[in-house]
Amino acid sequence: MAKGREDAKRNLWITLLGRWKSAGGRGRVKTPDGAIDIASSPSHNGGMRWKRVVLIGAAAAVAGGAAAGGALLLTYHEATKIDRSNPEVVLIRYLDATFERKDPAMAGLYTCSDPKDLAPLGALRADLEKREKDFGVTISVTNGVMSLDRGTITTTLTMEAFKDGGRNSRWTEPWRFQMVDEDGWRVCGAERLAVPSASPSSSASAVPGP
Numbered sequence: 001m002a003k004g005r006e007d008a009k010r011n012l013w014i015t016l017l018g019r020w021k022s023a024g025g026r027g028r029v030k031t032p033d034g035a036i037d038i039a040s041s042p043s044h045n046g047g048m049r050w051k052r053v054v055l056i057g058a059a060a061a062v063a064g065g066a067a068a069g070g071a072l073l074l075t076y077h078e079a080t081k082i083d084r085s086n087p088e089v090v091l092i093r094y095l096d097a098t099f100e101r102k103d104p105a106m107a108g109l110y111t112c113s114d115p116k117d118l119a120p121l122g123a124l125r126a127d128l129e130k131r132e133k134d135f136g137v138t139i140s141v142t143n144g145v146m147s148l149d150r151g152t153i154t155t156t157l158t159m160e161a162f163k164d165g166g167r168n169s170r171w172t173e174p175w176r177f178q179m180v181d182e183d184g185w186r187v188c189g190a191e192r193l194a195v196p197s198a199s200p201s202s203s204a205s206a207v208p209g210p
Helices: 002-021 046-063 065-080 089-100 105-107 119-135
Strands: 027-031 032-036 139-144 147-149 151-162 166-181 186-193
Touching: 065 151, 089 119, 089 139, 089 151, 089 166, 089 186, 105 151, 119 139, 119 166, 119 186
Parallel strands: none
Antiparallel strands: 027 032, 139 151, 147 151, 151 166, 166 186
């Protein structure tokens, strides 16, 4: 009976530590069975959130028993809860999941129940991935200042292609996003407002803009 409880606790730790690693956690964490090294690249907020989860979870584990397990699960839920109260923050996180993390599952957490109008942004993502493969570059996407008008956000996306440690080319595109309130703000539509021109580049093999 006691061995079963210990195995369950260890499995819970393995699951939570795996989630913490995928969220960007790093460092050395002490579990009830010893120390485990967690190494990963830092992320925007995931690592800090999971650091709090693990630290609080470790304190709960010391207390032992079912009450500690319940406290750990509650802490996990609170630390990973998505804040959808600000539409601009939701859009920023959606863009990060789409272009930087390239994680469709994470991006889906910030989309509405009927995201068919996000197809234009999906086409942009596919185009950038093709450029990365064809030209052997890495392309980053960042957003500019956001202008919020009711449920519509307008911003400029900046694409920068990097190769061999240097910037190969850069171009910008103005976009408009439709946000809907479905038990919190979610991204529901995307539209490119104009076709821009690529900025000049000194490289003859620069990645061409649209």
